[in-house]
Amino acid sequence: MDMTITTPSLLFPAISLLLLAYTNRFVTLTSVIRQLSKLDEIDSEDIVRRQIASLRTRLQIIRAMQVFGVLSFILCTLAMFALFLSWIALGKFLFGISLVMLTISLLCSLYEVQISTKAINIEIERLNR
Template sequence: MNIDYTVTALMFPAIPLIMGVYSNRFHSLSALIRELHDEHVYEKHVPPEWKKQFINLSGRITLLRWSIMFGAFGFLFNMLTVLGLYLNEVFIARLIFGSCCLSMMISIIFFIREIHVSTNALRLHMSDMDVRVD
């Protein structure tokens, strides 16, 4: 496979888009944690499933951190690919671009896992409601 600037340009729209999604997710998660913190510390309100929620949120933070980190590595590797091409080091640029793609795939896998954990958190949050849909 020949690699040129066009190949690396394919990643430039995808990486900022995915980082924006991760950033929004992080912002929502941090707002939720702050809300739960205020309820627990200032209002002395402890939900019945508080410990499970805390464990869930802690896991989500970890997964999101890894998602963001591998997304950032993907962006870095993409930029290094451009540098390798600029320096006419095509073989090295190929290896680095492969690392870019691999980093982005790992990032997405962590994000998929975070979505799964998030869905379980919503089920946990709804567990105290006894609603049946017929």
Template sequence: MEELTLTTPSLLFSAVSLIMLAYTNRFLSYAQIVRTLKTEYDLHPSKITAAQIENLRSRLYLIRMMQILGIVSLLLSVVCMFLIYVGLQTFAVIVFAISLLSLIASLGISIGEIIISVRALELHLSAMEHRKPE
């Protein structure tokens, strides 16, 4: 097995940072949508708005998991670099592998969240198609 160097785990920094930025932007846009839907629901309660709020709740939970796993991946990369620095190569390899698995899990959850989001948008498009102006 080739020895792990400080360069290898440091490569994850830029990738994970960009992913975390995307996750945060997604979270902030959902937070704004939730606030808007809550106001709408308070003024005009409906089953559709309640369902949209529930859908957003599940998507927010997924984003939270994505963010947590992304942060764990980044944290473990730093721990891996420290272990390499102090000469604990075997432990560094194990920690780096766990870091990569965390990143893989985060990205996998992201795929699931995107699928749910697209389904929600398809429902909106379908509802609009049924109300086409003549």
């Protein structure tokens, strides 16, 4: 299979948009944390405690999503540079590793969405009281 410099360059817009989406999730999460810190309801103490545990886990996962996304972006850039220098084997290898990092980042994102859904269910439980 022939690989040119344009092959990895196709990932640039996708990875950039993905990192933007991850940043938006992080900002939203920090907003939720700030809102939780303002709650004074004693009835909600158990729910807030469960939400905090969920939020800590989600923050760690979002950090992992961002780290693997950035690593994917860096490796994709290095793959383009290697292909630019006509180091085809190295370029293919770096591009392959970049795809693996992107896949890991996406799997982390999927896991975070599942945890987020559980957190929403906890909030619904609070509203049903």
